[in-house]
Amino acid sequence: MARRETAAGPGSRALVVDLIRSSGPISRVELTEATGLTQPSISNIVRRLIDDGVVRETGATIATGGKPRTLLTINSRAVFGIGIQLGVENAVCIATDTTGGVFGRQLLDGAGSGEPQQVIERLARDYRGFLAGLGIDETRVAGLSIVTPGPIDLQRGLVIGPPSMQRWVDFPLRDALAELVSVPVLVDNDSAASALGEFWSRQISRDATYACIYMGSGIGAGIVAGGALYRGASSNPAELGHISIDAAGIECFCGNRGCLERYAAPPAVVAAARAHAALSRELGLDADTERSFDSIARAAVQGHPAALELVEASAGQLAVATLSLANLFDIDRMTLAGWGFAIAGSIYARAIRNALDQRAFARRAHSVTVELSSNPRDTAAVGAAALILQSSLAPGHGPSMIRSH
Amino acid sequence: MARRETAAGPGSRALVVDLIRSSGPISRVELTEATGLTQPSISNIVRRLIDDGVVRETGATIATGGKPRTLLTINSRAVFGIGIQLGVENAVCIATDTTGGVFGRQLLDGAGSGEPQQVIERLARDYRGFLAGLGIDETRVAGLSIVTPGPIDLQRGLVIGPPSMQRWVDFPLRDALAELVSVPVLVDNDSAASALGEFWSRQISRDATYACIYMGSGIGAGIVAGGALYRGASSNPAELGHISIDAAGIECFCGNRGCLERYAAPPAVVAAARAHAALSRELGLDADTERSFDSIARAAVQGHPAALELVEASAGQLAVATLSLANLFDIDRMTLAGWGFAIAGSIYARAIRNALDQRAFARRAHSVTVELSSNPRDTAAVGAAALILQSSLAPGHGPSMIRSH
Structure with a gap:
């Protein structure tokens, strides 16, 4: 494989978050070595991640002979991502914390043959009930991600198939749901979400x-x-x-x-x-x-x-x-x-x-x-939540989210 | 699609070269806009490309009201890439300049059923005759790329199939050929080379x-x-x-x-x-x-x-x-x-x-x-030569090359 490109571009923040998540507590010096970024770049990125509440210092340090190195870790409960895998018969709703760990799970009714607008009104109610049951305030939710079988239109946030969800073709799923909740919403493909979720959770x-x-x-x-x-x-x-x-x-x-x-x-x-x-x-x-x-x-x-x-x-x-x-x-x-x-x-x-x-x-x-x-059974919903965290931790990457409020 | 990442990493040089090649004469300011890199980054990269003989100033400028903008272009004859597509029956040898333009072409005998060592000795002679016929001094050749049907072992630079080339399995094609010529050698898959060649030449x-x-x-x-x-x-x-x-x-x-x-x-x-x-x-x-x-x-x-x-x-x-x-x-x-x-x-x-x-x-x-x-008929050989130019213009990217002299 070609050497991985690393530079202080918009991908660097995602890379740093990914390394902190996957490595366990890690120092700025180790991040510099692992990424190939300069020390000032790492310092800047880490400072902003701490300001945003995504990363925190563990309090522990490593003695090196020189200046002791402070260790960094993900601030796991800073924000939650909510993922819903919407099938015809069933739906699964998952909350994950910033480490990708599952914090809560609930089985919901699927899309069935109901009117899309009615289905999403029900989903919005279910979503609020789910948060209430977990004791999560909506201000700590980074976003809600809904994944379905393809084909989808990622940019417009809607489903353009399959036939079992024919009523949903051209229904503005993302934008209509964003009207009903107070967090950003994104729509993606269930297989893509699964891949991302497994990739994260299996490290x-x-x-x-x-x-x-x-x-x-x-x-x-x-x-x-x-x-x-x-x-x-x-x-x-x-x-x-x-x-x-x-x-x-x-x-x-x-x-x-x-x-x-x-x-x-x-x-x-x-x-x-x-x-x-x-x-x-x-x-x-x-x-x-x-x-x-x-x-x-x-x-x-x-x-x-x-x-x-x-x-x-x-x-x-x-x-x-x-x-x-x-x-x-x-x-x-x-x-x-x-x-x-x-x-x-x-x-x-x-x-x-x-x-x-x-x-x-x-x-x-x-x-x-x-x-x-x-x-x-939960992979797609876990991955959907991971997509939210990926977008909120590394803005500008992944599918676009709509925030209506 | 997600926004393209751009940053002053090792990929930036390749990106800048690619833009200069594909856009025609272009100014540093336009490069800054097209890449999203900072003006100092662009200036640095361009200065090094000019020092390396890859890019030159055209002498023309654009009046802008402010400081006139100097236009940059690829220094097309600075270096040549040589590509050989090696089939069983035939082989094609191509020389391209840094713009990806075909400078010379020759049809050669294929691998046939001969001993690999004898075949590459013949190819090395053909390669030298090809350069002599075109009047290209070997010091201006960036490298020689040989492409065959897969499967290949890119890292070790050898062919591990197909059955029509059974004698070549585990023959150290890249390293043995590098012993016979005075330029770096790489081995790659003919389909991959074709894709790269068409991608470049069709812009x-x-x-x-x-x-x-x-x-x-x-x-x-x-x-x-x-x-x-x-x-x-x-x-x-x-x-x-x-x-x-x-x-x-x-x-x-x-x-x-x-x-x-x-x-x-x-x-x-x-x-x-x-x-x-x-x-x-x-x-x-x-x-x-x-x-x-x-x-x-x-x-x-x-x-x-x-x-x-x-x-x-x-x-x-x-x-x-x-x-x-x-x-x-x-x-x-x-x-x-x-x-x-x-x-x-x-x-x-x-x-x-x-x-x-x-x-x-x-x-x-x-x-x-x-x-x-x-x-x-020439796509794979043109693409093979493009692979050479890609590696030499943007070191650290693409397959590894062996230089034995």
Whole structure:
């Protein structure tokens, strides 16, 4: 890899915050060495971070023979980021502190088929109740981030798909929600948020070329390369679910044919299981896709032959597509996240590891580490909150936020 | 897109050189505005570039009412970069000046099946003859760059595939060649070099998320995002030819199954044509893959039904895979380069444009511009030379070079 560029530009503040967060207590001298920035630059940045309440001195010092070095740490409860992952059936709301640690969690109703304006009015009420329950005053909230499946319009802060959220197309989600709360609001892609959240919380090296495979009602991926989220032309990259695995296959809502997620994502697996009346009854499948997929996944893990066959077929298809993704992005580290991996994640991880070990194009140059998220159902919401903290700690970076008050 | 970061770090010199090259004569004040760097930073960088002979003052000035502004331009003949694209059958050698303009070109024999050491001794002789023919003294050569199909080991400067170059696996190409010439040597991937070369020579915006699809004996792609070549974990990204288009398909040398290039690349098209004795005779196919593919492509463009059917099948398969690539990288601009597109490029471009217009995931967010390279057979060699100039103009960036003398 080329040497990382470092200079006292707008990215420096984010870099310094990132180093303080990931290193534990650290001195200004060590920051100078780690960043390549000059000592006056580091002093300036640190002074402003302390003034803003983001960083504090621990009180401890290191004796060096010369002037003792004061240690710096993140002021974890200075501000909170709130992330909401909005799905059709469910939504998850998460509060994280500035270290990226989860401070509170609540399960909410999803978007359903209601009017978007009514749904966000409910979400705004839920958000206020969530803060009240945690005892967080809204003045300490850096922002509210709402993430959904793509495609999204990052600049305008709205959802332009998928069909399960057709009513939301062109609804000004970010701006309408900003009218209802007293903090800045941003809208982003659930896979991108997951990647950022996992990257932070797992303290993945900035040298890694990292993919977070996100499987919920659809399949997506977020990529972090050189320490930065890969955004592409319109913040709609890495649509893994829309790799065609069969050029003559079934039509997808996206306009393409034979898209992976039409065969391998939980709704397809559940539909295949429902087609067998006996299996459907035995596993107690109902109208809720997530709950039904959980039942199939649980049976598969316990060795139920029909359920295992369905999950293994899904895992095999996902593995082939993930191998293509790895060959295109030259990935060396990967996490599986999202509710689709919550129960049968190990079956998916095994299929993906096998495919990568035996067939990855660059396997003679490097291996690919595949891990399961430790918190797969919440990843996107945690990442959404991380996006808020990233924007508020390093203004000018990441998606734009609207503050209406 | 997030605001571009600019600061007086090691990347600033490259940025300034890039702006002077792409803008035409430009003043220091305009550079300050375009980069966001301070005026003293710009003055320092420009002074050093002039001292190094990379940039010169044109002598012209702009009257502004205040102090007249001196215009700066690239000192085009200050140094030359030499690029060699090494294929099995052919090799192309290119000299470019600091503006990226082609100063000389020569067709050489490819790697064939000879001993690597003998092949590079011949290449070193060819290189010296090439310089002599152009009247370039070796002291004015910034370096020699040799590019091949992947996978490569960028750090060690060697080729670790493909099977057509099996003898080269673990041969220390860069270091052995550096023993034979008096300039620094680097080894890189032909697709990456193509992408960089097209990005420079077409003056593509740094805001574009750009893919160069490279089709020669194999199919690859190079990606430029945010003005920088996407490198991945090991500089082996965007192996478009190794997307599986049929999970149960034929085995590929790479270990995967159903890889695109086994069906759609020129060797596969030529093999399909050779299987028809009459067609093979009619088109005058011989043992040379590139020449034979040219015959098929020429017949297809002229409307020969059997040839057209073969080329359109290849184009259709490439279009499906390119759509997957665009969905993963969220591409908004694309060039088709490499000898595979030299004659029937328009047939491929049409198939790819149709697929992207009708089926790209983010098509409601943005379109994808698809263009043909203006110099498809030389793209990789031109890009190889551009890699040299990039490394020598902006030291510390790009792949490492070995200088043995």
